[in-house]
Amino acid sequence: EPEVTQTPSHQVTQMGQEVILRCVPISNHLYFYWYRQILGQKVEFLVSFYNNEISEKSEIFDDQFSVERPDGSNFTLKIRSTKLEDSAMYFCASSPGARNEQFFGPGTRLTVL
Amino acid sequence: AQKVTQAQTEISVVEKEDVTLDCVYETRDTTYYLFWYKQPPSGELVFLIRRNSFDEQNEISGRYSWNFQKSTSSFNFTITASQVVDSAVYFCALSEAGSGYSTLTFGKGTMLLVSP
Numbered sequence: 632e633p634e635v636t637q638t639p640s641h642q643v644t645q646m647g648q649e650v651i652l653r654c655v656p657i658s659n660h661l662y663f664y665w666y667r668q669i670l671g672q673k674v675e676f677l678v679s680f681y682n683n684e685i686s687e688k689s690e691i692f693d694d695q696f697s698v699e700r701p702d703g704s705n706f707t708l709k710i711r712s713t714k715l716e717d718s719a720m721y722f723c724a725s726s727p728g729a730r731n732e733q734f735f736g737p738g739t740r741l742t743v744l
Numbered sequence: 745a746q747k748v749t750q751a752q753t754e755i756s757v758v759e760k761e762d763v764t765l766d767c768v769y770e771t772r773d774t775t776y777y778l779f780w781y782k783q784p785p786s787g788e789l790v791f792l793i794r795r796n797s798f799d800e801q802n803e804i805s806g807r808y809s810w811n812f813q814k815s816t817s818s819f820n821f822t823i824t825a826s827q828v829v830d831s832a833v834y835f836c837a838l839s840e841a842g843s844g845y846s847t848l849t850f851g852k853g854t855m856l857l858v859s860p
């Protein structure tokens with residue numbers, strides 16, 4: 632069964648450093664998303680991406696964040712200058728259409744020291 | 745105001761008990777979708793069900809059932825004869841026409857602990 636994959640599973644970085652989180656969505660899906668979950672809290676929407684551009688973004692997704700689909704398979708989230716409060720689990724998701732269920736990857740745990 | 749409210753923070757049951765997880769939502773859109781996701785201790789988010797706002801028919805899948813009532817803006821989830829493997833955090837979520845359905849708004853989740 633096809634699934635969303637994410638790398639790395641755990642990333643540790645120093646405050647102020649740039650990180651890139653990588654995702655490979657399900658191959659025939661057209662919509663891609665990033666969410667984050669601070670430890671013990673709810674899952675929060677960051678951004679959605681369709682047709683090579685951002686379709687929606689939340690207040691969390693400020694200028695420090697960017698997304699890219701550099702080739703036909705990868706979908707990345709970049710955080711330019713990490714802060715302590717960026718420590719969270721970051722989930723990538725994809726869906727075949729806007730109204731379909733979103734399938735989530737296993738997540739990348741980002742720890743900012 | 746929260747768009748998705750899961751008032752039960754944690755529920756503990758003994759195996760074989762039935763348990764209902766509550767979800768109340770708020771939206772001004774007439775067209776929307778409701779979802780349930782399971783997050784086991786391993787951390788991944790597992791899709792369980794999607795329901796559109798025009799389909800109030802209840803759904804049963806094995807030991808799982810869902811009760812959607814627009815009149816009370818609720819989409820409750822019942823596990824019959826619970827098992828230890830059901831222990832997880834369960835999230836209810838909403839997507840709305842107003843956001844092009846591209847945003848999932850999650851509730852805070854209900855942690856279900858099933859003991860043997």
